[in-house]
Amino acid sequence: MRILVTGATGQIGSELVPALREVYGRDNVVASSRRRHGSLGDPFVELDVLRRDELERVVRDYKIEAIVHLAAVLSAKGEQDPALAWDVNTNGTINVLEVARANKVEMVVIPSSIAVYGPETPDNPGDIAVMRPKTIYGISKVVTELLGEYYYSRYGLDVRGPRLPGVISWKTPPGGGTTDYAVEAFYEAVKRREYTFWVRPDTRLPMIYMPDTIRAFLLLMKADSSSLTVRFYNVQGMSFTARELADTIRKFIPEFKADFKPDPLRQRIADSWPKSIDDSRARRDWGWKPEWDLESMARDMIENLRRVLVGSG
Ligand SMILES: NC(=O)c1ccc[n+]([C@@H]2O[C@H](COP(=O)([O-])OP(=O)(O)OC[C@H]3O[C@@H](n4cnc5c(N)ncnc54)[C@H](O)[C@@H]3O)[C@@H](O)[C@H]2O)c1
Structure with a gap:
């Protein structure tokens, strides 16, 4: 399968692209982003998802069969520039879906976010739950999900995420x-042995470690379409409070000092999201199961950051 990845130089793409190349072959995974930076090798193209004509040219030139659409403006950044977040997240998505449909692309994979939920969402929501988000990012992700479902039912385009x-x-x-x-x-604990959290200590949110994230993408992409009962699936690795995170870091870095100075904007966003999500459908439909918990993740994060930031194991 020949795959185009948009927004490939970001947090997820920079690790998902090498994993996809491992599975599908280096030359079959074309990485792209607005500007080239980071360590991703070729094939790479500079591609702004707001330029539908360029997107179409790349899909045709490389005979693309699947698009993994990662280009987006995320929640906190989106609140700094809501118009940009709306533009990139919704028009970028429409461009990807339209080009995919018109060029017989087989599959479009788009990650959604817990940001689709809001304060009216009941605790531990399943895949189909109240979605009344209060951020422009969350609103754009609800639209993304609805568009994905629409292109699936209207045109038979296999959209999943x-x-x-x-x-x-x-x-x-x-x-x-x-x-x-x-x-x-983690970065600050390793570098300076102290960190000021921008949320209250009791702020609990669902999280996932990158190796589990990558596995979720690969498993979902491999799943037989007939086994899927929704297009967008909750996946969760763990759920912890900021204080529990600080206490866990302290198990490995006993001198670590944590302060808590909530930033009103980001605290409000955090408070509007569920504390954990129900991913039982992903477990049932395509065998999802996380492998990392808070403690094993903390050990691995700290070992790796010590190696890359201070050069000791
Ligand atoms: N990281 C998370 O915690 C998280 C959680 C839930 C969902 N997601 C979703 O996963 C996807 C990838 O997220 P990420 O964490 O890698 O984000 P990121 O911000 O690290 O990377 C996004 C990339 O998109 C690129 N980009 C922005 N505008 C673009 C445009 N117009 N054209 C082309 N590229 C553009 C950016 O340069 C960046 O490289 C997004 O859809 C995001 O909503 C991420």
Whole structure:
């Protein structure tokens, strides 16, 4: 399968592209982003998803059969520039879906986000639950999901995607989401032994470690279409409070000092999201099961960040 990945230089793409190349072959995975940076090798093309004509040219030139659409403006960054977030997240998605439909692309994979939920969503929501988000990012992700379902039922385009919680990783810094504190805490713990969380200590959110995120993408992409009962599936790795994260980091870095100074905007976003999500349908339909919990993730994050940031194991 020849795959185009949009927004490939971000937090997820920089690890998903190598994993896809491993499975589908290097030359079959074309990475793209607005500008070339980071360590992704060729094939790579500069591609702005708002340019439908360029997108179409790339899909034709490379005989693309599947698109993994990662280009987006995330939650916290989206609140700085709501018009841009709306434009990239909804018009970028329409462009991808239209080009896919017109060029007989077989599959479009688009990650959604727990940001589709809102304060009216009941605890531990399943895949079909109340979705009244309060951020422009969440609103654009609801639209993305609805468009994906529409292109599937109207045109038979196989659109599917994991609905992700906060993704934690050490290779590429996150791009401006509300859960980024959970990544920054590790960086700062390793670099300076202290971190000021921008949320209250009791803030609990669902999260997932990058290796599980990559596995979720690969499993969902391999799943037989006949086994899918929805197009967007909750996947969760773990759920923890900011204080539990600080306490777990302290098991490995005993001097770690955590402060909590909530930032009103991002705290409000965090408070509007569910504390955990129900991913039982993904488990049933395509065998999803996370492999990493808070403690095993913390050990792995700290080992790797020590190696890359301070050069000791
Ligand atoms: N990281 C998370 O915690 C998380 C959680 C839930 C869902 N997601 C979803 O996963 C996907 C990837 O997220 P990420 O964390 O890698 O984001 P990121 O911000 O790290 O990367 C997004 C990439 O898109 C690129 N981009 C932005 N506008 C573009 C445009 N017009 N054309 C082409 N490229 C453009 C950016 O340069 C960046 O490289 C997004 O759809 C996001 O909503 C991420």
